Amino acid sequence: MTLEATPVLLVDRDILDHNIARLVASARERGLAVRPHVKTHKCIEIARRQLDAGAQGLTVATVSEAEVFAGAGFDDIFVAYPLWVDAARGARLRALTERARVAAGIDSAEVARALAAHAGTDVGVLVEVDSGHHRTGVAPEQAGAVAAAARAAGLEVFGVFTFPGHSYGPGVTPVAAKEEADALGVAAAALREVGIEPAVISGGSSPTAFLDVPTAATELRPGVYVFGDAQQLELGAVTEADIALTALATVVSARGEVVVLDTGSKVLGADRAPWASGYGRILGEPDARITALSEHHATVQWPSAPTRPGLGERVRVIPNHVCNAVNLADGLIVISGDPVGDDAVVDRWTVAARGCNS
Amino acid sequence: MTLEATPVLLVDRDILDHNIARLVASARERGLAVRPHVKTHKCIEIARRQLDAGAQGLTVATVSEAEVFAGAGFDDIFVAYPLWVDAARGARLRALTERARVAAGIDSAEVARALAAHAGTDVGVLVEVDSGHHRTGVAPEQAGAVAAAARAAGLEVFGVFTFPGHSYGPGVTPVAAKEEADALGVAAAALREVGIEPAVISGGSSPTAFLDVPTAATELRPGVYVFGDAQQLELGAVTEADIALTALATVVSARGEVVVLDTGSKVLGADRAPWASGYGRILGEPDARITALSEHHATVQWPSAPTRPGLGERVRVIPNHVCNAVNLADGLIVISGDPVGDDAVVDRWTVAARGCNS
Numbered sequence: 001m002t003l004e005a006t007p008v009l010l011v012d013r014d015i016l017d018h019n020i021a022r023l024v025a026s027a028r029e030r031g032l033a034v035r036p037h038v039k040t041h042k043c044i045e046i047a048r049r050q051l052d053a054g055a056q057g058l059t060v061a062t063v064s065e066a067e068v069f070a071g072a073g074f075d076d077i078f079v080a081y082p083l084w085v086d087a088a089r090g091a092r093l094r095a096l097t098e099r100a101r102v103a104a105g106i107d108s109a110e111v112a113r114a115l116a117a118h119a120g121t122d123v124g125v126l127v128e129v130d131s132g133h134h135r136t137g138v139a140p141e142q143a144g145a146v147a148a149a150a151r152a153a154g155l156e157v158f159g160v161f162t163f164p165g166h167s168y169g170p171g172v173t174p175v176a177a178k179e180e181a182d183a184l185g186v187a188a189a190a191l192r193e194v195g196i197e198p199a200v201i202s203g204g205s206s207p208t209a210f211l212d213v214p215t216a217a218t219e220l221r222p223g224v225y226v227f228g229d230a231q232q233l234e235l236g237a238v239t240e241a242d243i244a245l246t247a248l249a250t251v252v253s254a255r256g257e258v259v260v261l262d263t264g265s266k267v268l269g270a271d272r273a274p275w276a277s278g279y280g281r282i283l284g285e286p287d288a289r290i291t292a293l294s295e296h297h298a299t300v301q302w303p304s305a306p307t308r309p310g311l312g313e314r315v316r317v318i319p320n321h322v323c324n325a326v327n328l329a330d331g332l333i334v335i336s337g338d339p340v341g342d343d344a345v346v347d348r349w350t351v352a353a354r355g356c357n358s
Numbered sequence: 359m360t361l362e363a364t365p366v367l368l369v370d371r372d373i374l375d376h377n378i379a380r381l382v383a384s385a386r387e388r389g390l391a392v393r394p395h396v397k398t399h400k401c402i403e404i405a406r407r408q409l410d411a412g413a414q415g416l417t418v419a420t421v422s423e424a425e426v427f428a429g430a431g432f433d434d435i436f437v438a439y440p441l442w443v444d445a446a447r448g449a450r451l452r453a454l455t456e457r458a459r460v461a462a463g464i465d466s467a468e469v470a471r472a473l474a475a476h477a478g479t480d481v482g483v484l485v486e487v488d489s490g491h492h493r494t495g496v497a498p499e500q501a502g503a504v505a506a507a508a509r510a511a512g513l514e515v516f517g518v519f520t521f522p523g524h525s526y527g528p529g530v531t532p533v534a535a536k537e538e539a540d541a542l543g544v545a546a547a548a549l550r551e552v553g554i555e556p557a558v559i560s561g562g563s564s565p566t567a568f569l570d571v572p573t574a575a576t577e578l579r580p581g582v583y584v585f586g587d588a589q590q591l592e593l594g595a596v597t598e599a600d601i602a603l604t605a606l607a608t609v610v611s612a613r614g615e616v617v618v619l620d621t622g623s624k625v626l627g628a629d630r631a632p633w634a635s636g637y638g639r640i641l642g643e644p645d646a647r648i649t650a651l652s653e654h655h656a657t658v659q660w661p662s663a664p665t666r667p668g669l670g671e672r673v674r675v676i677p678n679h680v681c682n683a684v685n686l687a688d689g690l691i692v693i694s695g696d697p698v699g700d701d702a703v704v705d706r707w708t709v710a711a712r713g714c715n716s
Contacts (some may be wrong), residue, residue, distance in 0.1 A: 005716040039653060061654045081654060084620070084670050088363055107611055110669050135655050136611040136618050159369040165652065196394055252442045253465055260494050262442070266685050267715050269628040287652045294523065295397060295681055296419045296439060296715065297493055311468050312442050323653055327624050328685070330713055355688050357625050357654065358363040 003342055004333065006250040006314060007263040011227070011332045013346060015244035017049065018263065019226050024054040026210050027220055035059050035078060035202065037223030042353035043332065044072045046226060057101075059221045063092050064356035066102065072352070074102040078202075080221060081159060082107040082128055082136050083115065090118025097122040103158050103200075107137050111151030116153035124158045125150050126200060127191070131183035132176060133165035139182040144190035151196065159198035160187040161221070167207040170235060170275050177208040179302045181215035188216050207237045229322035231273060245332070246283050246316035247325065248340070249298065251309050259309060261298040263317050268293065269324030276320055283316040290317070308346040316340070327354055361700055362691065364608040364672060365621040367683065369585070369690045371704060373602035375407065377584050382412040384568050393417050393436060393560065395581030398681045400711035401690065402430045404584060406428035415459075417579045421450050422714035424460065430710070433458040436560075438519060438579060440465040440486055440494050441473065446553055448476025455480040461516050461558075465495050467507030474511035482516045483508050485549070485557060489541035490534060491523035498541040509554065517556030518545040519579070525565040528593060528633050535566040539573035545572050565595045587680035588639040589631060603690070604641050604674035605683065606698070607656065609667050617667060619656040621675050626651065627682030634678055641674040648675070674698070687710055 003010075021237060027034045036050045037059040047058055047069060057076030060066045066077045077096075082105045085093065093115075096102050103124040106112045127146045130137035138146055140160075147157045162183050167176035191198045204220030224231075227245035228238040247336070249263035260290050268280050270293065279293035282300065285307060292299040298317065302308045309315055319325035334347035361368075385392045394408045397416040405416055405427060410671035415434030418424045424435045435454075440463045443451065451473075454460050461482040464470045473481060485504045485625055505515045520541050525534035538561050549556045562578030582589075585603035586596040607621035626638050628651065637651035640658065643665060650657040656675065660666045667673055677683035682692070692705035 006713050082610050084608050086670070111610070114670065135652060135657055250442050252440050252469070262715075265629065265682055266625070266713075269623070270627055270679070270682060271623065272628075272630075292493065294493060295685075299493055305568065311466065312444070312472065321628070324628060325621055327653075328713060332522065355624075355686060357365050357620075 002142035002247065003345060006248050008248050008265045009329045009332050010246050010248050010316065011334050012244045013334050013336045013347070015242065016046070016226060019228065019242060019244060020050055020053045022222070023209060025227050028054070032217060033219040035219050036226070037061070037080065037221050038069065038353070039065060040223035041226055041326055042351045042356070043349045044352050045349045046067070047074060047292050050226070056219070062356055062358060063096070064358050065353045066096055067092065068353040068356055070096055070100045077102055078126070079104040080163070081105050082111050084111065085115045085118045087118050090120070093123055094121035099342065102109060105161065106146060106150055109146060112126065112146065112150035112155060113153045116155050116270060121154040121156070124156045126159050126161045126202065127157065127187065127218050129160055129162045129183050129187040131162040131164050132179040133163060135165060137162060140186035141190055143187035144194040147191050148194040150183050157191070157196050159202065160184060160191060161202035162187070163202070164205050166207055167205045167236065168231065168273065173207045173235060173237070174211065178209045179215045180208060181213050183218065185216040197285065206232055207235050210237070213289060224322055227322045230318045230320045231276065233318065234275070234277060240283065242352065245322050245326070246318055249315055249317050250309050251313050251315070254311055257302055257308070259300050259302050261300060261315065261317065262296060263298050264294050264296040266295045267325065267328060268298070268319040269321055269328060270318060271321035271324055273320070280320050281318040283318055324350055330354060360605060361606065361703060364606050365625045366606050366692050367625070367687045368674065368698065369692050369707070371692050371694045372603045373600065374404070374523055374584055377428045377586065377600060377602055378408055378411045381567060381578070381580065381583050386412070390575060391577040392608060393579050394584070395419070395438065395579050396427065396711070397423060398581035398601070399584055399684055400709045400714070401707045402427070402710050403707045405432060408584070414577070417581070420455040420716060421447060421454070422716050423711045424454055424458070425450065426711040426714055428454055428458045435460055436484070437462040438521070439463050440469050442469065443473045443476045445476050448478070451477035451481055454523050457569035463519065464504060464508055467504060470504065470508035470513060471511045474513050479512040479514070480515045484516050484519045484560065485545065487518055487520045487541050487545040489520040489522050490537045493521075493523060494679050495520060498526040498544035499548055501545035502552040505549050505554050506552040507611050515549070515554050517560065518542060518549060519558070519559035519560035520545070522561065522563050522566055525563045526589065526593065526631065531593060531595070532569065535569045535571045538566060539571050539575065544588065564590055565593050582680055585680045588676045588678045589634065591639060591676065592633070592635060598641065601641065601676055603680050603684070604676055607673055607675050609669050609671050609673070612669055615660055615666070617658050617660050619658060619673065620654060621650050621656050622654040624653045625683065625686060626675060626677040627679055627686060629682055631678070638678050641676055684709055688712060
């Protein structure tokens, strides 16, 4: 196989496998199960590697993602999202429960009742609680009321979950991890107060997944950890040696200290957190800054003259948010070993659940 | 046909056709040709409507986009990008020139020589000049030297082009339009100084496309104008009545003034300019603000209680940057007439060039 024309996404299989094994080992030490979020990679091959390494099931964000993975034989899937279920989506969920053990998120009695009414009661539920991210989820102390409503609608309540998305910021990760643990503890107690013993107490974001904080959690659901990305790098959650996915780019224009790459927001995604240093990072070049990103151009301020690439040379870009980068690609080129070149290409994986949003 | 499960992108065909006709009429009044940038929509059906309305050819960003449109029978294509051409890309360009009149951008002698060496001399070239956006392109007065180098390499120089990307900012559009016109004038003169009469002097972004400024330009290449988006709306380049593309979303969670929609960055794109009011706008609800965007959630601050939607209700979201939203979707649902519902669906168009980045 040969490296395709740039831009193209490369996955380093050796680093990927290391990241997958490392999380399972870390979780086991703490007595936690791993249910990785496959929205990050959307690839059958990577989900298989995660299960082979010891993950106990998959997390997805949408019913259509669940359909792709159930269709490939995965039989334990949690849709970590407060699905609004109408007749059409209910029929799809019923079909899913014939192939897999399926659970879904709920964060209100109404969502639970709509789920039961249209999807039936073979879908288990976990109550989503807000641990500080303030997106979806009820306050932890309200989890019991929602769980009781779900039970009244005939649904089996598996437990509670949260996503500590507020862990994404410089210096705030340990605080968010503590708030996550506290919220899960309060929510689990709230379920017990209404007579429901939570079998699953689920948390975990990639920034917090490796932190050893006292927690009531029974499982972790990180996604990004398989690849790492520039956000995780700048948060200190990973080092460059942990980065398994990069975009291979070519210099198409150059002037002075500035080089322009053929890798824009249609490859990397347009994500840029307020605290980010730019629109991604250049692998192996910590002082370079991606100062602007168009659909097909990355403008890079590259101060080091000795390493600055010339027209036609290739460099590797670390996306800010790898989940959105992967969702732009139809496939990933898999490499193993150094140097990166045609001889390093060992496989091509399809992004099977690309664009599965509904 | 029925409206699919949300989230899904809707195109209002009546507004689309109005936008397409309006640009051609405006350009004709000023004696300008129109060569729309199809990276915005990537749809064969929309490109046909643009040509039927009077556009004289297409603009694309990549060779793979050109391949999709040439494969559908379009025979006059400009790749408005300083392509780095190696043997593989050169072979693809040679194949393209057998089906279509093809031109490409150059912004250095090296880029021109690589193009001639690998793609041959059937590809025409336009020299890209920097009119203030500071991305790719040479200074306007250097256009003659690059053109002469291209001619020396055996290439036919069609003319010059620029993209005034610095027109994207509140209050700066008229200044950028003037700089664009000035740069094109200087660049055209620079070509004449080396004995090349520019047949094409090409400019135009969607914010500047309708501005009547004195210019040497012969053609316009806007893309976004077909759909409009929240950026154009907030820049004052369009009104809500001109918005032809929206994402249909469902409320999945609600608390107080906040509603959460099932439409995140994997549907809308993560674009947010520093001057944007949020991560997109809600159609018909100018006071609502999308304050946060995750992959599958839009968090909306919705102050108006009478119009605030409840769980399960549907709303339409205007993406910030429509080009990136379209590139996330496999297809667009085409609607005509009010109200938006199953009866309004008249067609489904495939995003034929989705993900064509190389």
